[in-house]
């Protein structure tokens with residue numbers, strides 16, 4: 001295969017961003033870092049969205065492949081060996097120039113560098129290492145960097161890259177070993193999980209080292225990597241923090257027949273066993289005409305992807321377990337109800353919940369109440385007894401919550417707490433939303449996310465990402 | 472009713488609050504208004520003089536007697552687009568000095584809620600602006616940006632970019648309010664009042680600039696997944712009013 005290196009940078013950018021776009025992660029979140037005296041850039045824990053593409057997804061990072069050349073032949077991938085497409089590669093200098101110049105103009109929050117496998121995992125990882133090394137140490141770039149950990153690459157190389165990056169990711173892509181065997185010959189689960197484990201260990205080691213230096217480095221509002229303890233640990237480990245924004249991964253939704261239950265079980269296990277920051281779900285887009293891939297006449301399964309994000313949210317922030325949401329007998333999410341409403345309807349015996357008394361955990365389980373609403377309720381009820389009018393003033397969205405709460409023992413208006421009645425009310429609203437997601441219409445806010453942060457800035461990136469499924 | 476008439480900048484507003492409070496006429500008998508508002512019969516009008524000392528006294532006592540958090544919320548309220556922000560901030564502070572930092576949780580109180588809403592609107596816009604603002608390189612070595620926010624954000628944006636781009640010369644010009652934040656490479660920044668004509672004739676786009684603008688537009692287009700196209704969703708997140716200042720929308 002001929003790699004065209006002499007191509008002009010405009011053309012390269014076109015090819016190598018086009019080839020990178022199916023990786024849905026584009027967040028610049030997870031780490032706060034102040035600017036540096038002689039450098040360029042800082043980072044924000046909540047991330048910043050810089051633009052939105054025609055598919056409505058947030059653009060935060062310059063998302064590119066180093067090269068679209070690849071020795072593998074994953075069936076679902078546009079860059080697979082057997083595809084006849086123009087191949088090219090950036091030079092490290094080109095990647096640096098694009099990143100620095102885009103950043104100075106405030107187009108981007110940083111770089112997301114991925115790559116096809118050129119010659120070997122080590123060779124490729126080395127290229128990524130040199131690019132990041134240059135960007136950090138020659139160009140003085142201090143903004144956000146997300147980089148792929150290439151399965152099979154030398155652990156020491158991965159470690160070195162980890163000290164230059166903010167976030168690393170290895171994509172699981174398919175949730176089961178069987179799925180991988182069918183669609184990603186040459187990859188195995190073990191191979192994919194290995195770099196994840198290495199990065200996890202690196203992060204744990206660093207945290208322990210920080211603890212030994214006494215003061216917790218997590219006390220400051222800005223700077224997970226800040227503080228004296230952090231600096232001491234950094235000096236020990238080669239100046240920078242190791243993957244301070246943590247790791248993420250991605251699973252493709254709908255390329256193989258796994259159920260939603262299987263997907264969220266895997267996600268849950270990854271959060272538990274690998275300390276992942278995020279699992280991303282990417283509705284399958286059929287880019288290759290291949291008999292082993294499902295035909296999707298209705299387009300990518302966006303509603304299913306949306307439900308998985310909602311469920312993922314419940315696992316991470318609402319104290320739910322995968323088994324509470326789905327089971328072997330009920331392996332897929334309800335098309336008409338979001339996972340939290342669905343759960344609540346099956347547990348009406350736990351409702352209604354009294355707003356002036358219920359604890360935080362209980363409030364979180366009420367459909368329509370988010371983390372911020374719940375916190376706001378707890379804070380406000382310290383100085384007054386709350387009624388429904390007060391809840392509205394607090395910015396609590398009552399549309400769904402009203403069927404599940406009381407204020408001083410009363411529901412907002414009289415109705416029967418009965419499954420069919422409430423389901424009918426909830427479904428009416430949800431059906432419209434579901435339809436809009438399926439048919440690419442606009443829908444304003446994801447139910448679980450309706451309340452924005454109170455005094456602090458709203459994290460647009462997160463809000464946007466939940467909706468578009470690119471969190 | 473005694474009306475204290477002040478200017479529109481945060482320092483002016485804090486001085487207005489100082490004068491109204493120190494007049495000891497009672498909170499119910501005073502009101503804050505901006506210069507140029509309609510005057511009513513039966514009201515006494517007093518002009519507020521802005522001094523650094525008075526403004527400093529108010530901000531210091533908010534910080535020391537209440538909290539940094541309340542100070543930040545107050546400062547942002549003073550930068551809000553809300554026409555009646557001076558008086559609304561006054562009403563909020565009456566509660567804040569009584570309740571202390573707890574006031575931040577008392578959203579059910581109307582005076583608190585007003586300032587909360589103003590903050591929310593401002594924060595949301597600030598968040599947008601920090602991402603959507605675009606700079607272009609000029610021959611004169613200055614990164615230049617033009618903005619037209621609804622709230623008076625330039626100060627808040629300047630502190631963000633000063634941390635982010637300490638080694639660059641840059642300028643953020645608010646064309647609605649005719650003022651700019653100007654930052655010197657390796658140095659500090661300040662706010663200057665400047666009519667558009669003052670900088671327009673002096674700054675010229677760098678030749679290379681077009682190449683980077685083209686590259687960015689290319690990226691912006693190719694990164695979208697055709698099968699997921701969703702214009703309405705895009706419009707929701709990136710409202711049209713921002714687009715005239717953004718490189719990728721200038722065809």
Ligand code: SF4
Nearest residue numbers: 070072074077080116
């Ligand atoms: S390894 Fe597989 S998924 Fe990755 S670029 Fe190569 S073919 Fe595509």
